[in-house]
Amino acid sequence: MIFKQLHESLSDTYTYLLGCETTGQALLIDPVISMVERDLAKVRQLGLTLAYSVDTHIHADHITGALELKRAVGCKIVTPAFDRLPCTDVPLKENATLQMGSITLKPLHTPGHTDGHFAYFAGDRVFTGDALLIDGCGRTDFQNGDAATLFRSVRDKLFALDDDVLVYPAHDYTGRHVSSIAQEKARNPRLGTAKSLEEFKEIMANLKLAYPKFIDYAVPGNRLCGACPPDLPESLEGYCRHMSASPQG
């Protein structure tokens, strides 16, 4: 499998490029709208054709590149069926795998950060979205988030994977790139196996996080599979700015 981890610095989002050496097809997990050109250039550089863009959930901190990628190269938009987005081409459910050449992407419904959140398991890697971060996890205080639900998602589904499965999160805010299931079980300070549900709920209830500055634009934009808002304040322009030079003008 061809594999590239790509980084977007404004929201510290990781986008993952998976390519099949046999069919020459590629997919992108959690593409960011401002990085569509970079992503397409990387796909081309590897001699691949983009077949799918795949999102883990309706993001609150960036807008997906799905729609712009589809406009540019005709790839299919893949999102969790749970979210019922009309712009989706391939709605995914648990136990219904997405096959792309020799790559099998297995969706794991992992609600708690959002109710429709999915992780994707492929080979010896799991793309955990915001459900499980390195030494952390996504917040649970909006978009039907729920700490007890996230606890069960991580413990019952992600920690059920083999210890050596590589954990590739949707974000890291300190420059870390990868972890493993064994590492998160042992030392995740919120969700590690030494922590109880009650301890986790207390941690999540006391994070005192600020209201996400981009959420009011990102959520409706992502429900359209990636549309930049017309009324974006100048201070938030970076979240969409590259689109003026996109293949669509």
Place this chain on the structure above:
Amino acid sequence: MIFKQLHESLSDTYTYLLGCETTGQALLIDPVISMVERDLAKVRQLGLTLAYSVDTHIHADHITGALELKRAVGCKIVTPAFDRLPCTDVPLKENATLQMGSITLKPLHTPGHTDGHFAYFAGDRVFTGDALLIDGCGRTDFQNGDAATLFRSVRDKLFALDDDVLVYPAHDYTGRHVSSIAQEKARNPRLGTAKSLEEFKEIMANLKLAYPKFIDYAVPGNRLCGACPPDLPESLEGYCRHMSASPQG
């Protein structure tokens, strides 16, 4: 490739098991003498046959399990040719790969922690021994160690690998399991690309580390491919204690 990361807690050593699904052969990188039974049980459990034990260097903090593994199951002992160990079956040099079924292990001479230190590159993983640790590196103040040499090894050989190559170190003292070349380039506080050779030499010259408590037993023991010393003080027994119950009695 079958892959398992195994941990020994006294010296916080990671041993790596690589298995070929086609031939059923396995190799162990940096096995620890006190964990030989655990390692052999893991090989058996996976339905594999141990073909090789491979060491990255002459360790100062633990004794290799190589000789005990050979006595138990007849595997071949692989070490860097540079070290000229008479007990070695397969001396490795740079650019001379070790092939085991579908697995190609590419030796990279990476001196600086010791003069004969090798890292091993296989697929999308590099086993970095003590040359490159997560956010750190091995010390350079004994066994012909040299900071400037280590700097060149890491910068010229390890950082020349693809950004997404997974870094599996010989040790981690805080429970981290894996990193990537991109991560170490960006945030290794000693060897990251923002650091100069002079800065690195200064860091290494001022670590003020204690004399390693096991080095006077480990180095001669490892020069014999894994022999426990007869005169081991009681306080250090854990480094060898499991051997009394080994397959060799």
